[in-house]
Amino acid sequence: EDDEGQEEESKDSPSEDDSSEEECSDEDVKRDEGEEEEKVAAFSEVRGEEEKEEEKEKEGKTEKPSCSKEACQPAVFVPVDRLAEIQEARLKLPVLAEEHVIMEAVRENPCVVLCGETGSGKTTQVPQFLYEAGYASGSGIIGVTEPRRVAAVSMSHRVATEMNLPTGVVSYQIRYEGNVTDGTKIKFMTDGVLLKEIQKDFLLQRYSVVIIDEAHERSVYTDILIGLLSRIVPLRNKRAMPMKLVIMSATLRVEDFTQNQRLFPAPPPVVKVDARQFPVTVHFNKRTAMEDYTGEAFRKTCKIHRMLPSGGILVFLTGQAEVHSLCRRLRRAFPYKPNRECTEGEDRAQGLRHFTRKQRKKPAALPRIDLDNYSALPVEEGDEGDDEEEEDGDEVSDLDLGDNPDDYDEKSDPSIPLYVLPLYSLLAPEQQAKVFRPAPAGTRLCVVATNVAETSLTIPGVRYVVDCGRVKKRFYDRVTGVSSFKVTWTSQASANQRAGRAGRTEPGHCYRLYSSAVFSDFSLFSEAEITRRPVDDLVLQMKDLNIQKVVNFPFPTPPSSEALAAAEQLLVSLGALEEPPREGRVIDLKRARLSCPITPLGRAMAAFPVSPRYAKMLALGQQQDCMPYVIAVVAAMTVREIFDDLDRPVAKDEDGEKVGQRRARLAQNKRLWAGQGQSLLLGDLMVMLGAVGACEFAGCTPKFCEENGLRYKAMLEIRRLRGQLTNAVNAVCPDVGVFVDGKMPPPTPTQVQCLRQVVLSGLGDHLARRVQSEELLDPKWRNGYKTPLLDEPVFIHPSSALFKTLPEFVVYQEVTETTKMYMRGVCAVEADWIPKILPQYCHFSAPQENPGPRYSPDSGRIRCHCESTFFRVGWKLPSVEMD
Ligand code: CDP
Numbered sequence: 001e002d003d004e005g006q007e008e009e010s011k012d013s014p015s016e017d018d019s020s021e022e023e024c025s026d027e028d029v030k031r032d033e034g035e036e037e038e039k040v041a042a043f044s045e046v047r048g049e050e051e052k053e054e055e056k057e058k059e060g061k062t063e064k065p066s067c068s069k070e071a072c073q074p075a076v077f078v079p080v081d082r083l084a085e086i087q088e089a090r091l092k093l094p095v096l097a098e099e100h101v102i103m104e105a106v107r108e109n110p111c112v113v114l115c116g117e118t119g120s121g122k123t124t125q126v127p128q129f130l131y132e133a134g135y136a137s138g139s140g141i142i143g144v145t146e147p148r149r150v151a152a153v154s155m156s157h158r159v160a161t162e163m164n165l166p167t168g169v170v171s172y173q174i175r176y177e178g179n180v181t182d183g184t185k186i187k188f189m190t191d192g193v194l195l196k197e198i199q200k201d202f203l204l205q206r207y208s209v210v211i212i213d214e215a216h217e218r219s220v221y222t223d224i225l226i227g228l229l230s231r232i233v234p235l236r237n238k239r240a241m242p243m244k245l246v247i248m249s250a251t252l253r254v255e256d257f258t259q260n261q262r263l264f265p266a267p268p269p270v271v272k273v274d275a276r277q278f279p280v281t282v283h284f285n286k287r288t289a290m291e292d293y294t295g296e297a298f299r300k301t302c303k304i305h306r307m308l309p310s311g312g313i314l315v316f317l318t319g320q321a322e323v324h325s326l327c328r329r330l331r332r333a334f335p336y337k338p339n340r341e342c343t344e345g346e347d348r349a350q351g352l353r354h355f356t357r358k359q360r361k362k363p364a365a366l367p368r369i370d371l372d373n374y375s376a377l378p379v380e381e382g383d384e385g386d387d388e389e390e391e392d393g394d395e396v397s398d399l400d401l402g403d404n405p406d407d408y409d410e411k412s413d414p415s416i417p418l419y420v421l422p423l424y425s426l427l428a429p430e431q432q433a434k435v436f437r438p439a440p441a442g443t444r445l446c447v448v449a450t451n452v453a454e455t456s457l458t459i460p461g462v463r464y465v466v467d468c469g470r471v472k473k474r475f476y477d478r479v480t481g482v483s484s485f486k487v488t489w490t491s492q493a494s495a496n497q498r499a500g501r502a503g504r505t506e507p508g509h510c511y512r513l514y515s516s517a518v519f520s521d522f523s524l525f526s527e528a529e530i531t532r533r534p535v536d537d538l539v540l541q542m543k544d545l546n547i548q549k550v551v552n553f554p555f556p557t558p559p560s561s562e563a564l565a566a567a568e569q570l571l572v573s574l575g576a577l578e579e580p581p582r583e584g585r586v587i588d589l590k591r592a593r594l595s596c597p598i599t600p601l602g603r604a605m606a607a608f609p610v611s612p613r614y615a616k617m618l619a620l621g622q623q624q625d626c627m628p629y630v631i632a633v634v635a636a637m638t639v640r641e642i643f644d645d646l647d648r649p650v651a652k653d654e655d656g657e658k659v660g661q662r663r664a665r666l667a668q669n670k671r672l673w674a675g676q677g678q679s680l681l682l683g684d685l686m687v688m689l690g691a692v693g694a695c696e697f698a699g700c701t702p703k704f705c706e707e708n709g710l711r712y713k714a715m716l717e718i719r720r721l722r723g724q725l726t727n728a729v730n731a732v733c734p735d736v737g738v739f740v741d742g743k744m745p746p747p748t749p750t751q752v753q754c755l756r757q758v759v760l761s762g763l764g765d766h767l768a769r770r771v772q773s774e775e776l777l778d779p780k781w782r783n784g785y786k787t788p789l790l791d792e793p794v795f796i797h798p799s800s801a802l803f804k805t806l807p808e809f810v811v812y813q814e815v816t817e818t819t820k821m822y823m824r825g826v827c828a829v830e831a832d833w834i835p836k837i838l839p840q841y842c843h844f845s846a847p848q849e850n851p852g853p854r855y856s857p858d859s860g861r862i863r864c865h866c867e868s869t870f871f872r873v874g875w876k877l878p879s880v881e882m883d
């Protein structure tokens with residue numbers, strides 16, 4: 001499960017971005033009045049149907065911008081002094097032929113859509129055209145948004161190199177890092193970063209042009225940005241502060257943007273770049289589809305490498321683990337030794353050497369444990385600590401198609417080495433950059449990638465594409481929010497994009513690991529992400545922009561009204577939105593027409609760069625000096641999977657033993673981190689807290705993480721997030737003055753109890769109650785939990801700290817469906833907290849024998865003794881005193 005969702009993780013959400021320290025300045029809290037009006041004006045349609053007509057009239061006027069045409073046209077031409085070889089390479093790009101047409105369209109229109117095949121030069125060249133045309137010579141700069149961090153970083157480097165300008169002129173900004181300076185003229189960023197900037201400056205006055213790149217990917221934040229910019233651009237032009245919007249897409253399917261009356265009443269012009277694409281011969285598999293597509297990809301790649309003329313190979317798989325597994329197998333089959341050039345003879349010899357069994361490694365010693373700081377002490381020097389990639393024990397011997405790499409040393413096969421590189425979103429940038437450099441002489445390039453190579457990045461020299469036809473996506477149940485990762489077939493459009501990667505420089509071949517019949521069953525296009533996921537974070541961010549009727553927002557593809565209603569409902573119960581009028585006891589969202597205004601708590605929550613449930617925890621975290629722990633727990637919950645993946649299938653040989661050893665050690669650590677008594681009741685969140693605490697005590701080194709089964713990358717991310725959340729908390733509540741030192745002492749029992757209550761307040765809709773023995777009608781409910789939303793039982797995972805405890809009431813972070821429905825991130829709560837902390841979910845009734853309301857002289861209030869039940873399911877809860 002280690003890599004699940006990591007493709008998604010790479011996308012920066014605005015709630016996760018950290019563009020700068022000033023992020024949560026006072027400005028954020030006390031909002032500027034004038035700006036407020038502006039936002040309302042731009043989105044007056046979201047306030048109510050009746051105002052719509054009036055607005056249309058107004059918009060009609062804005063079509064003739066009050067600024068003169070000259071004002072929109074930058075006067076200066078800014079020459080760029082490129083190196084001759086760069087200039088030569090540029091001239092070969094199809095987009096260069098259209099420079100004039102593109103710039104003309106941009107000059108004449110506030111918004112332009114640009115379509116062109118991947119690799120035609122959109123991302124690297126269009127910002128340069130705009131720069132040369134003087135769009136960055138005034139005070140405004142050129143902003144380019146990318147849905148993926150990889151692309152933002154690598155494209156800024158590429159453009160900086162091409163333009164040969166002083167450092168800092170072309171920069172990037174992603175979630176945690178950036179190199180933006182005062183002199184920046186072209187800024188590449190993730191879509192989330194720009195969305196966050198809109199919250200600070202609705203008119204985006206820093207920008208003269210915004211380019212929305214990879215619009216075809218239809219990422220949620222890209223979609224929202226387009227919706228927002230469709231209003232911001234006319235507003236800017238009306239105020240004689242002209243601004244241009246360029247939407248760039250790799251496919252021609254742009255109707256969602258152009259034929260969308262609500263988005264752009266006047267359809268923007270579409271400029272099409274004719275890419276010079278060489279023919280790609282597509283080869284389908286005869287067999288419909290293989291279960292083991294990684295194995296099939298391995299065999300196909302081996303065949304291509306042995307039998308076909310030179311040219312790079314690009315393999316598409318679905319996730320990080322698969323990518324690494326295939327890379328290992330290919331490296332074993334065709335080893336390449338860096339630092340010296342391999343001759344063909346040597347290569348064979350190396351292959352032989354490689355296939356002799358590896359030396360059995362001495363099993364690692366178990367670490368000593370220091371109980372004072374819940375930390376596993378570092379293992380003694382020389383025990384292990386090799387940074388070498390762990391072998392996952394793929395068994396190569398069961399291949400039967402003559403592609404068995406064990407055979408290569410027997411055959412007289414003079415294969416040249418294969419230069420194998422992985423490529424996926426979370427790969428370290430310097431590793432990613434390798435794919436753009438030429439492969440070492442005497443080798444063939446082979447890139448094994450996830451769909452990041454589909455359109456965002458163009459890898460030079462690829463002539464063969466191997467396509468597994470699948471993609472890994474996260475699916476959510478619309479009602480219950482239960483998520484699962486599924487590998488599904490991709491769309492025809494995506495498959496064709498993948499094939500197209502083979503024909504960039506010369507005619508190529510694409511090997512599809514599925515039959516043409518399967519292909520014809522693919523959906524034509526992939527659906528927009530916004531229709532597939534919960535939108536509570538988006539709704540909160542939009543409400544914070546004073547977009548009240550989110551349902552009227554000009555989305556390129558609107559999310560379902562159920563999803564919007566679910567988000568609004570959640571935000572109301574978290575206290576982030578005002579409660580609409582109640583119809584009896586049930587909040588009637590239909591009557592409220594999805595337009596609950598934001599509350600002061602909601603504003604504070606929107607300032608925290610995490611999803612609303614966690615933001616609520618932060619908002620309540622300042623009790624008993626708990627804030628540093630709340631921050632650590634929230635950071636750990638936000639980063640997907642902090643533990644190393646030990647559940648990968650392993651071979652029975654020495655690797656298996658090593659993995660077994662590590663598994664035992666991790667289990668021991670988890671027990672240790674979970675602790676006893678109170679702290680055990682914090683459950684999996686205590687384990688996370690313990691892991692973070694222990695890792696910080698050890699200085700957060702790769703060695704410590706490796707030895708203790710923690711993902712180093714995750715721990716680093718948690719560390720950065722803790723710093724960022726601390727800044728956010730201090731900015732929102734300056735009087736709190738949290739200081740987070742990396743190292744934290746373990747929480748006291750009182751603090752643990754407080755933490756459990758804070759967690760309950762954020763995860764109130766994720767309450768589950770153990771099925772009582774008298775309710776056990778069906779054996780499938782044994783040890784099961786009932787939740788208000790699901791009909792089926794959910795379970796505590798065997799790896800959870802509370803697996804043996806089985807508390808009566810728990811809250812969970814999420815339910816993921818694997819073999820069963822498992823709750824992740826489980827924490828025990830006490831029944832008598834529920835009516836007090838979650839009154840919004842309870843029904844109260846005064847019991848008969850109750851003497852009735854009585855005045856309490858201490859508080860000066862009238863109090864009443866009530867019995868309560870948990871809403872929908874009617875669980876009886878302890879009676880409470882109510883005001
Ligand atoms: O955005 P679009 O897909 O239209 O093309 P691009 O990303 O601007 O790439 C244009 C060309 O620049 C491609 O042929 C890439 O191979 C090349 N390029 C490169 O060689 N190195 C990079 N780091 C980025 C792009």
Ligand code: MG
Pocket residue numbers: 119122123124213214455456
């Ligand atoms: Mg591009």
